Amino acid sequence: MLRFILGRLAVLIPTFLGVSLIAFSFIRLLPGDPVMLMSGERVMSPERHAELMNQLGLDRPMYIQYFDYLGGLVTGDFGSSIVTKRPVLDDFLQLFPATLELSLCAIIVAVCLGIPAGVLAAVKRGSWIDQTVMGAALIGYSMPIFWWGLLLIIFFSGYLGWTPVSGRISLMYFFPQVTGFMLIDSLLSGQAGAFKSAVTYLILPTIVLATIPLAVIARQTRSAMLEVLGEDYVRTARSKGLAPLRVVGIHALRNAMIPVITTIGLQVGVLLAGAILTETIFSWPGIGKWMVDSVFKRDYAVVQGGLMLIAGVIMLVNLIVDLLYGFINPRIRH
Amino acid sequence: MKKLTTLLAATALASMMASAAWSKTFVYCSEASPEGFDPGLYTGGQTFDAAAHTVYNRLVEFKRGTTEVEPALAESWEISADGTEYTFKLRPGVKFQTTEYFTPTRELNADDVIFSFERQYKEDNAWNKYVPGASWEYFSGMGLPDVIDKIEKVDDLTVKITLKRPEAPLLANLGMPFISIVSKEYADKLQADGKMELMNQQPLGTGPFTFVAYQPDAAIRYKANPDYWGGKQPIDDLVFAITTDAAVRAQKLKAGECHLMSYPNAADVAELKADPNLHISEQAGLNVAYLAYNTLVAPFDKVEVRKALNMAINRQAIVDAVFQGAATVAKNPIPPTMWSYNDAVEDDKYDPEAAKKMLEDAGVSGLKMKIWAMPVARPYMLNARRAAELMQADLAKIGVEAEIVSYEWAEYLKLSSAKDRDGAAILGWTGDNGDPDNFLDTLLGCDAVGGNNRAQWCNKEFDDLMTKAKATSDVAERTKLYEEAQVIFKREAPWNTLDHSLAVVPMSKKVSGFVQSPLGDFVFEGVDIAE
Numbered sequence: 010m011l012r013f014i015l016g017r018l019a020v021l022i023p024t025f026l027g028v029s030l031i032a033f034s035f036i037r038l039l040p041g042d043p044v045m046l047m048s049g050e051r052v053m054s055p056e057r058h059a060e061l062m063n064q065l066g067l068d069r070p071m072y073i074q075y076f077d078y079l080g081g082l083v084t085g086d087f088g089s090s091i092v093t094k095r096p097v098l099d100d101f102l103q104l105f106p107a108t109l110e111l112s113l114c115a116i117i118v119a120v121c122l123g124i125p126a127g128v129l130a131a132v133k134r135g136s137w138i139d140q141t142v143m144g145a146a147l148i149g150y151s152m153p154i155f156w157w158g159l160l161l162i163i164f165f166s167g168y169l170g171w172t173p174v175s176g177r178i179s180l181m182y183f184f185p186q187v188t189g190f191m192l193i194d195s196l197l198s199g200q201a202g203a204f205k206s207a208v209t210y211l212i213l214p215t216i217v218l219a220t221i222p223l224a225v226i227a228r229q230t231r232s233a234m235l236e237v238l239g240e241d242y243v244r245t246a247r248s249k250g251l252a253p254l255r256v257v258g259i260h261a262l263r264n265a266m267i268p269v270i271t272t273i274g275l276q277v278g279v280l281l282a283g284a285i286l287t288e289t290i291f292s293w294p295g296i297g298k299w300m301v302d303s304v305f306k307r308d309y310a311v312v313q314g315g316l317m318l319i320a321g322v323i324m325l326v327n328l329i330v331d332l333l334y335g336f337i338n339p340r341i342r343h
Numbered sequence: 344m345k346k347l348t349t350l351l352a353a354t355a356l357a358s359m360m361a362s363a364a365w366s367k368t369f370v371y372c373s374e375a376s377p378e379g380f381d382p383g384l385y386t387g388g389q390t391f392d393a394a395a396h397t398v399y400n401r402l403v404e405f406k407r408g409t410t411e412v413e414p415a416l417a418e419s420w421e422i423s424a425d426g427t428e429y430t431f432k433l434r435p436g437v438k439f440q441t442t443e444y445f446t447p448t449r450e451l452n453a454d455d456v457i458f459s460f461e462r463q464y465k466e467d468n469a470w471n472k473y474v475p476g477a478s479w480e481y482f483s484g485m486g487l488p489d490v491i492d493k494i495e496k497v498d499d500l501t502v503k504i505t506l507k508r509p510e511a512p513l514l515a516n517l518g519m520p521f522i523s524i525v526s527k528e529y530a531d532k533l534q535a536d537g538k539m540e541l542m543n544q545q546p547l548g549t550g551p552f553t554f555v556a557y558q559p560d561a562a563i564r565y566k567a568n569p570d571y572w573g574g575k576q577p578i579d580d581l582v583f584a585i586t587t588d589a590a591v592r593a594q595k596l597k598a599g600e601c602h603l604m605s606y607p608n609a610a611d612v613a614e615l616k617a618d619p620n621l622h623i624s625e626q627a628g629l630n631v632a633y634l635a636y637n638t639l640v641a642p643f644d645k646v647e648v649r650k651a652l653n654m655a656i657n658r659q660a661i662v663d664a665v666f667q668g669a670a671t672v673a674k675n676p677i678p679p680t681m682w683s684y685n686d687a688v689e690d691d692k693y694d695p696e697a698a699k700k701m702l703e704d705a706g707v708s709g710l711k712m713k714i715w716a717m718p719v720a721r722p723y724m725l726n727a728r729r730a731a732e733l734m735q736a737d738l739a740k741i742g743v744e745a746e747i748v749s750y751e752w753a754e755y756l757k758l759s760s761a762k763d764r765d766g767a768a769i770l771g772w773t774g775d776n777g778d779p780d781n782f783l784d785t786l787l788g789c790d791a792v793g794g795n796n797r798a799q800w801c802n803k804e805f806d807d808l809m810t811k812a813k814a815t816s817d818v819a820e821r822t823k824l825y826e827e828a829q830v831i832f833k834r835e836a837p838w839n840t841l842d843h844s845l846a847v848v849p850m851s852k853k854v855s856g857f858v859q860s861p862l863g864d865f866v867f868e869g870v871d872i873a874e
Contacts, residue, residue: 040753045753298587
């Protein structure tokens, strides 16, 4: 097992280097530089531009800048934002819990609704239920997130007034950030109504972010279930006279879950991508919005550092999943 | 359904009762997170709203709703006859804010003012580089390091600024957010504690609101400053709810989640106007959008060609299509709300026939040109691509074939400044301080060729007027000079002046006392909400 873990860790080093190189170079491929964007319509003299580029160390040869940045990464220094001048790591740690909270809620909703919907569609294959579920899944999968979010806001918040429009909690509640998870912090604050407020603010963004993973999970569950339901052992179970619920729930679903779990794992990337738009619409103070703003401002340090940290999180999740696979299915270890 | 509605109404009532216990809080839906809280370091309007207009004051400020300079931390000032010495008498008894992180022991004095200036340009000042990459961009962008010779303390409440040359726009510059007055006592404490970066995170000034907390990308909280020299504010708390999407801001305002919002989408304005709970304040913005010809490149070096193109373009149609009426056609390079605006200037009439003839008379036929369209929406030009398409169609009518080009924003800004730029570029400007110099000389002066002067237009007659106007602080005389300059501008037509857009501020009808700033700032001093 130790050898397996070490093997997985060794793979991480080249991945880490690759990501750092991509993060470093891609943002620099975009035309324009942070100094130019800082001044906007107000044109800066070439001398002043050169002076500021020099101050920020951006006029040094690329490879020196890269190794400097890599050196920082190794010592845990992700640099400071060119725009806000705040350390990248501080901002990330402050904003990431918001993204994590939203993503976790979204994946829970997607799994809790997607799997039963997929199972139902498979069991009632060809019926109106199947067609409705699959039709809805197709619509959900093709839904432009931005438009969907605005539509929900206009209907539920604007027209019906059931949910708040945007933010994480009503502005009347104000308490220090302890864990960064609003649901937990609102409980810890002891302020009456804070938890309920945090829940109401989570509803719409969760629905929007969960839509695509929900559709994918439902479709994957359905096809995996259909495959399994045709297997001999299911027929055997049925012919033994087992209750249909038992056949579907225990014999079929359990085996169909393997590809579904893989799909759920892959949704981590989808969630982070979706979070960018969802956070922008709902003014959700997470890392998605933070990264997008930084790209527009060519805030190299934030884009680089942010990408590394996000990649770090994804690598960590993958490592855990790999280790779990190895634990559950010893064949994978070899 | 009825039961459900009753239940919801009851819930809403309960939550309203809960918020009644909340102190009088004004919520502003702002468009972006502040870059930081030290206004000297940044150039973004959202930063100035969040720091300069809440926490800080300046020596002089703009009278609310105007660009007229009025006394603020300086009670009065004197300018020497040669225009190079400015002596400011400070307001006595001005207290710095008391916060959880600092309790001041003394009132505002000359040391604070000198410190606030010197940290921005003296490289030996310990605060000049207190955060990585501090560049004090506005201070140097306005040319102050080249203008200010020295700044001295005459006595505790008197400061003298000596200039290297007369610079009439200085007073207006000193009203700008970047030169907010900070507390030297607080700075010294932070320096002694080795926590200088907190100056940019926990601001402390003399302004109407005291900083409480900032939750990045979510909200900024302030409370009314009880010691404010201008008197206590009618509201208890001020909250900026950061909401980047304009459509979402509009929904929040409609839902009562905020009292006032910035920058609505042009398309949402009609719906907001129709809402019985909202009031829409409109004011001509201090801006201009233009199409700058490159006057260094043939045939645009000929006045007749530029005039002909100006006459061929129907600007009213552009204003209608792009702004749905929320703008006016521009005839001068400065907006009508600015002093010295010359209304006597005659605009180029839309007349394709005359334009065609003029072009023929100039010996130009089969002209092919490029129109540069900005890739982003700016307050002065919401959709440059659409405007360029309309121009293209208009120009086709007089036999000019126009091709529309665009670049990524940063690239656009850079390439459009080039002296050999091929084609006419759409761009614009939003005023910084209400001084005509900030438009006319900044955008059309000879020094700005290859930079802000996108027409690459250098006219000696015009430039001499600019130099003269800078050298005198007599407003009547400066007005005359700028009026004359606008006549020359119109005669020479380096630009086709496109529009001045309206600044639209939607707010709840409960809001009173909000005065729109022509500079586009959101200032909440004096606002109140009906309970």
